[in-house]
Amino acid sequence: MTSRLRKAFFFSLLEAKLDTSGNKRTTIHDLAAAAGVSISTASKALNNTGRMGDETRKRVKRIATEMGFRPNAMARGLLSKRSFTIGLLTNDTYGRFTLPVMAGVSDALLDHGVSVFLCAIEDDPALGQTHVEAMLDKQVDGIIASGKRVDKRLPVDLSNLQVPVVYAFTEGTPDSVTFRSDDAQGARLAVEWLRKLGRRHIVHVTGPEAFFSVRERAAAYREVAGEIEPVMYGIWAESWGHEAVQRIWTRPGGKPDAIFCGNDQIARGVVDALRERGVKVPQDISVVGFDNWEIVAGQTRPPLTTVDMCLKELGRQAGLTVLAMAEGRPVEPGVRKLPCRLVVRQSCGAENLEE
Amino acid sequence: MTSRLRKAFFFSLLEAKLDTSGNKRTTIHDLAAAAGVSISTASKALNNTGRMGDETRKRVKRIATEMGFRPNAMARGLLSKRSFTIGLLTNDTYGRFTLPVMAGVSDALLDHGVSVFLCAIEDDPALGQTHVEAMLDKQVDGIIASGKRVDKRLPVDLSNLQVPVVYAFTEGTPDSVTFRSDDAQGARLAVEWLRKLGRRHIVHVTGPEAFFSVRERAAAYREVAGEIEPVMYGIWAESWGHEAVQRIWTRPGGKPDAIFCGNDQIARGVVDALRERGVKVPQDISVVGFDNWEIVAGQTRPPLTTVDMCLKELGRQAGLTVLAMAEGRPVEPGVRKLPCRLVVRQSCGAENLEE
DNA sequence: CTGAAAGCGCTTACAG
DNA sequence: CTGAAAGCGCTTACAG
Structure with missing residues (x-):
């Protein structure tokens, strides 16, 4: 094997193994085609909306499963104005407090299909600002600000955002929802x-x-x-x-x-x-x-x-609360002290x- | 003030404070209108693409800043097939290893506009599966699998995914890219x-x-x-x-x-x-x-x-590597041992x- | 009972 | 130099 050949062989190996850009995802068009229905029908079948023959719905669903079809959340989000994503901001580097809070948030929201961006901002206002903007660009449904003490603010201004904000184990604004332990x-x-x-x-x-x-x-x-x-x-x-x-x-x-x-x-x-x-x-x-x-x-x-x-329970409640706010359900502002246990x-x- | 009135007052207060669904974001249409150009021109101005009068570009950019316009990442992602999002999977509950890795990943990718979903899956295969699916639905550009020891796999199969996967401080598949310390x-x-x-x-x-x-x-x-x-x-x-x-x-x-x-x-x-x-x-x-x-x-x-x-450096390299793979740049598979320091x-x- | 069309907010060939 | 049109992958009125 010449050097050039070996190189080519090696490269093709890499391509094969690591270049995943090839096989594109199956879209609702593929599904509709495979099921022999229109994309509207396919959509409605999956979402249990609209009216259609019971067997049509069943068939579409079955084929969707077979094809491994999963709707593109970005496309859905564009319509629904929901990204099913929230951001967790923290200045707790060690993660001593944030990790349990994060575990609770994640646990509470996973069932709702919500994923969590974790943003460690230390005490750097510029870093905080950058992360908040990145999150906002990504259309997060809400933000949870968390820290390591209840009488200090994060080094970033979260008031007047277009998305709901909940504070957990960090000081919030007076009219916000804040969770802390008792x-x-x-x-x-x-x-x-x-x-x-x-x-x-x-x-x-x-x-x-x-x-x-x-x-x-x-x-x-x-x-x-x-x-x-x-x-x-x-x-x-x-x-x-x-x-x-x-x-x-x-x-x-x-x-x-x-x-x-x-x-x-x-x-x-x-x-x-x-x-x-x-x-x-x-x-x-x-x-x-x-x-x-x-x-x-x-x-x-x-x-x-x-x-x-x-703290995990605290995170859980904080998560459910931002979710409620994101869904427009009324939430009473104020500080909520959660009980400790021995x-x-x-x-x-x-x-x-x-x- | 009657009870009903007080209630109404209170509710309106809540609405005003916490219901953020009102003021909708400014879109490129708003920007285009304000700048007196078409949306195509507005788009090209912002992205430094296309050809146009230098002052037009400047003006659009200025107005965009004034309006606080930020492009919707979901819309962009739909076109570009890039979500500027990656997932970090971990079974390290304490965060002893994952937090530094996470810090490095985040640090390396922030400049590239990439945000990180943190998914703690413990040693639960079902939880892992759910998280991976949620990430895939959200079109993550790549996944970093991280753990707490280099000779154990995460309880979830990451081969044959449509997105690039990099392993950090956990065992990877033979033909994958794996980072560990020396x-x-x-x-x-x-x-x-x-x-x-x-x-x-x-x-x-x-x-x-x-x-x-x-x-x-x-x-x-x-x-x-x-x-x-x-x-x-x-x-x-x-x-x-x-x-x-x-x-x-x-x-x-x-x-x-x-x-x-x-x-x-x-x-x-x-x-x-x-x-x-x-x-x-x-x-x-x-x-x-x-x-x-x-x-x-x-x-x-x-x-x-x-x-x-x-570990932070390890995270940084892992982050840059998934990014490279997501962008289709060739990456050589194998285990990479990073040096420790005293x-x-x-x-x-x-x-x-x-x- | 099912499908064609419009549209979410962008980008990108393609005209003019 | 600038804009109209098509399209990314979905959902949702609206026809038929």
Whole structure:
């Protein structure tokens, strides 16, 4: 085989394998021809509209299945003004919050034939703008804006768009629909659980006071725990958990029998620090986290009892809501707080209390 | 205000705020009318095609900008057979691998006006099938299949599709294009680094031998470290790191001066276990991880030196490749291994060596 | 009961 | 230099 021949052979192989531009899709014309009807009849048969002989409809449908005919969504969309597509905007790079939300959105909308564009815009306004325009060009039926905290806006203006917008886990405009978790209720769940276990001296170690969620959780903690001790604000890191334990154990006065942490990372730091001090979790002290971030909560020794914000459910509702709006159904604006749930693992002890 | 009135008022408020079905988009007809040209001229002006007076083109463009005209991608797509849309399929629920890949894909394609449908299919064949069909209906220009390990297929058949498919971090068909990281090179990077630091007794604690990546990394480790000691296979968890250290320190013989771990979770377990034994990292022993999973590598004390698979770059290349295929450019099939890089933090010591 | 025609919003030969 | 017409793949009044 000469070099040229070999090359030609190789190229034809590539063409055959990878050039998929050849076999064009079957259109409704092909279907109509195969079924021996007009394209209008074919269309009506498939959509269960119009009037026609029952067997005609059956036959068209059968042949459609046989041919593997699937209507071109772009053509349909041109008429119906529906793309069956929505956009999910997020500035949550890690995906810690966005992935569960996305899973819920996708899950809720798949049944309705809606697909989701995921657009990660970081905190870049230009990037956000570009993505929004790309989505609008593609005629998305709606947009879900999601983020990583409820008191910050995405770096892009979504008001006055021609499509409905729903906010999920990010701050929305006053007259919009916004979904967020009920931080106060979540915190109450945690502290009530600790009290039910007999804990009486509960400390709260949490993130920066600047976060709205932090203040909400702290307020609920104070209310349920009835503590006069100050909430310990810090950062969202394991290191803060270590430092907090250090502070608590080096200051004078009694030691707590429970620590309610603002997130799982802090809780992990707390648990590790306690172990290093020889304080036993959960025998000597109970620890509760927040977020139910599997990778953290599950790998902590012992695994963390923690508050789950049910973000998938939040995504599901957000998805159904944009859909409703896209279909013109009336939707009441406002903030909707979704309940959290407590996930019991081993960091509090006495799991059997759960029943 | 009577109840009925109040209701009516409230409803109109909702309508005004949330019913966006009113103001319809400006089409090329509106633009043409406003510019006083035919729609053909308007179209050609915008696309820099056809011939026309320079000022006509300028004027049309200016007016288009003023009106905020943006062509309907569905209409364009109907003609061009390009939707400027691709699908990213994944079974990686956590998003550990998919998110960086997604970021790269999105980043590479945004400039080309391509948006990405993200479809999380878990390991559910039916779900996968549904998503693929939804994507095909929407006329995606191509599909990227991505996963969490290179020796497993997604639970859905992507061969014989009418659109190009590229595999990223998941097993592809023999004649497809597949992107993966170069595990052997990554492992070499890690072990060579340890040797450069003067470490001579290097142990390898890794995941299940069933993983192809595990075997590749282990082979490279053996080759570079020249160890006769057996590789320690286990599971991808911190607990295995703890157990491995326990085993090493309780068996007879000399202790290692370095541990190369199969991923960051194991490395974290190893580092924690060493600290609990009073063995100092990095003074007494160096530890290297694999993955550069920020949440794990960054929070470990000390932070982990680890191998980064450059998944974003992998995504970028995968994106550009589907695009090329969608445009009919010839692409050579085969597996493409992308190089890893070493991220130096504090778990090995002597960082200044890096220069 | 079925089909021809118009049209969704664009682009692209083809006339003039 | 500019515009009328055809057409992408569908759906939906409207005739017959």
